[in-house]
Amino acid sequence: MSTPPRLDLERIIDDRRTRIIVCCGSGGVGKTTAAAAIGLCAAERGRQACVLTVDPARRLAQSMGLTSLDNTPRQVDGVDAANGGSLHAMMLDMKRTFDEIVEAHADPDRAAQILANPFYQSLSSSFAGTQEYMAMEKLGQLRHANEWDLIVVDTPPSRSALDFLDAPQRLGRFLDGRLIRLLTAPARSGISAMRMLNAGFSMMTGALTKILGAQVLRDAQTFVTALDTMFGGFRERAESTYRLLQAPGTAFLVVAAPEPDALREASYFVERLAEERMPLAGLILNRVHTSPAARLSAARSLAAAENLEMPGTHNDNGASPGTVLADTGLADTGLAAAALRMHAERMQLGKRERRLAEHFTSAHPAVPVVEVAAQPEDVHDLAGLRVIGALLSGD
């Protein structure tokens, strides 16, 4: 049985060289809460922290007791500033972030033209891909502003943890793609128009017109032509953010729940980070079921419960379990049987989770892990975040 090294989050937080912490993982594993807890913990340990969340359900707002978050970081009240730290939080406004990039990279006329184009509106307000791309853009901006010495990012709630790494590149690949070359060709030189013909342009536009209609094709052409002029800027930004993520000041934390899907995503992510040479700090295994009475196994616990439930064993009239008078005092056998059965269930669940965690560690033995016990109640205030923070720090 392999035991992974322990993820020392306190050391990462206290290390002033850590400037960016990225929390990633599949949806529904507690990423947002983990990011907020880390941000709060860092602030209370003296860092100037800013938490960036990218979630349409405004979960961070809820968990931090804020009523609204917008595209500018807001100071979070109730943070213990004794160590000189502070906490800001912001929620990404995807469309506004995109609009700002357009405005920064195109002259006012062209910017207005792009902003009014139906394709731009569809692209900038849809969730798939754009959100991830804008999150990275915003991270770059916040890092550049240099107002915070630690930025904690909560990645978008995509089903696949990899989306957020791929989206900026996908957009880049798309903007650099052959189709774009073809669509923008009329605005270019005659040479590329020749190349177009060779590529079977007429068949393609014919088919495209059939699927989309001529007007859609024209709109698309106008849009990509306009976008093309600022594409260099786009690409440069995406690349510099990518380099930022590879820098030593960045720490990636993969968050997972002890469930097969979440851990499989975590595994993919760990491999992917290694391929991209991005600095992985470790795995946060969230919502683990532990027991204060782990010494009593599921099997023994069940057997004992059955013992109690056997009619006639402990009282003379053979009634079902309840409160009986034992030699040593009043015994609640019904309660004891229920407690034992539920304990057995908890132990079984814990055992399954342990097995899943071991699978992960046997595949990635060098990845440090910290486990966070499942909380009986939802986290929706700073006190709750402090509890999670303490569990993360191993207190």
Add this chain to the structure above:
Amino acid sequence: MISRDTDWDGVRLHVVTGKGGTGKTTVAAAMALALASAGRKVLLIEVEGRQGIARLFDAPPLPYDERKIALGLGTRGEGGDVYALAVDPEGALLDYLAMFYNLRRAGTALTKLGVVDFATTIAPGLSDVLVTGKATEATRRRTRPGAKDSPHTYDAVVMDAPPTGRIGRFLNVSTEVSDLAKVGPIRTHADTVAKVIRSPQTAVHFVTTLEEMPVQETLDGLAELRALTGGAIAAGGVFVNMVRATMLDKDELAAAAGGTLDVAALATGLKLAGIGDEQTLAADLAVELKEHALQVRLQDRARETIRTAGRPSYELPMLTDGVDLAGLYELAAALREQGAA
């Protein structure tokens, strides 16, 4: 088979959405099994390219092809057939071109040129309409193409749809596309798709767990669906997944939550069960019981909130051993028992 009324008689396209981590795919699969009673044929569709269905049924990855994947939950041991299909925008585009324009080869060329990248990146509405288009096509399909008097190929179609945060836009295809295309074939296609989705044949089910945030997202999702489509897309049921049962009665739960449990009586009970070291063990188990009672209280509160949505709701138990095929049938049986299928 015994014919009986269910809550969704008349619904032929079941769209299943839910917050990440709530078990949307599991519930969609259980629903398909439950709907496939003897003699009935059900198609289970996944749209996010995750191969979640194949994993759930322990089958090899699904191609872009309708394959039989399981027998439905039988009454008296005989089930109907569940077919599965993994739809991706690329396959759906080729399908669309072949079906309506006889343009499969051009479609392949378009794929190479990155048209699919184009659709998914720049106008997700376009790829959504292709994907939902495949689901509605399967819903409308008849055993003899074009013959309105021939029976439907599938008695029901269950779609494992994108998560709650994206479902409104995903289904509101006609509006999403009309912003891009005022006229033209894709617009016509979108309108056909919308007609099915906005008909009483379609219902959108929400999967949640009894936790605060998933429940909130369910309410938000229901509200968004109403707001986006003006009630034209019918909301279905709320499927409450991973419900933990309790073995304690109301008084015991209150005592456990409040920390006033009779630990001494618990300890004596443990002693009668033949367990040593009963004093410390009772104290530890009391901690477990307290956590359990708090969780039950939280579940009850979540149930109350779900009730305010005014939708039929169904509960599925937490499977301690994880979801395997046997577990899926167990969930399917629970759904049928509660009248969901």
